Amino acid sequence: MSFRITGLPPEPFRHLYGLPDAELATLGARRVIADSQPGYPDRIEMRDVRPGEALILVNYTHQPAATPFRSSHAIFVREGAERTYDAVDVLPEPLRLRPIALRAFDHDHFMIDAGLAECQGVEILIGRLLANPKAVYLQAHYASRGCYAARIVRA
Numbered sequence: 583m584s585f586r587i588t589g590l591p592p593e594p595f596r597h598l599y600g601l602p603d604a605e606l607a608t609l610g611a612r613r614v615i616a617d618s619q620p621g622y623p624d625r626i627e628m629r630d631v632r633p634g635e636a637l638i639l640v641n642y643t644h645q646p647a648a649t650p651f652r653s654s655h656a657i658f659v660r661e662g663a664e665r666t667y668d669a670v671d672v673l674p675e676p677l678r679l680r681p682i683a684l685r686a687f688d689h690d691h692f693m694i695d696a697g698l699a700e701c702q703g704v705e706i707l708i709g710r711l712l713a714n715p716k717a718v719y720l721q722a723h724y725a726s727r728g729c730y731a732a733r734i735v736r737a
Contacts, residue, residue, distance in 0.1 A: 583609065583709040587674060587722075589628040589667035590642070595659045598638045601669035611640040613661065620669035621722070628667035628679040628732060629677055631650050636661040644721060644730035647691035670737040677704055681725040684708065684734070686717040698725055712736050 598606060603613055612635045616622040620630040622637055631637060638661055643654040667674060682704050686695040694716055699707040705721075711720055712734075720734040 583712045584671055584710060585617075585705075585708050585734050586670045586737040587628070587667065587672070587677070587732050589674075589732060590657075590659070591624045591666050592626050592659075592664050594642075595626070595638065595640065595663075598640065598659075599661050604719070606638065608639075608687050611613050611638050613637070614639050614658070619677070620679050622658050623680075623731065624663055625657045625731065626659050626666055628662035628674035628676060630679070631658075631660050631717075642730060645687075645691070649691050651687070651691060651693050657729055667732075673705055677722060678702075682731065683723040683725040683728075684711055685721045686711040686714060687719055687721065687725065688716045708734055 598611055616633050616635050619632055621630045624631055637658040639656055639658055641654050642657045645651050645653040681700045681721045683698050684707050685693050688694050695711055697707045711717055722731040724731050
């Protein structure tokens with residue numbers, strides 16, 4: 583099954599780029615400097631940033647629907663990221679390097695299925711979940727920390 587993965591748009595985060603650390607703190611965010619690779623997956627460009635690059639650690643509501651599944655969690659966005667990842671049938675590196683939890687949601691934003699996978703197993707799980715005609719979209723999460731990673735739909 584063909585799939586499309588998208589990162590987050592930069593617009594909701596641009597106002598954070600370049601702010602002093604104290605001001606970020608008042609907004610519940612924090613600047614982090616990557617000290618390893620892999621280790622800090624950017625949610626806009628869908629790549630692990632290089633050591634020395636700055637990221638903003640911020641809470642993000644990845645499931646805003648008014649259902650029991652409404653949810654937010656901490657995510658990293660590379661400071662200055664402008665180009666939203668958008669690719670068909672390509673699994674970005676951060677999703678290949680870590681155990682991934684996939685959650686399938688229906689039209690009413692209710693979770694209808696879920697699973698865990700690693701490496702190439704992620705593509706197999708994507709195909710299985712999207713084969714369900716009730717699945718409208720998938721959300722990928724990094725399984726170890728539970729952070730939102732990306733949105734996946736049929737291509």
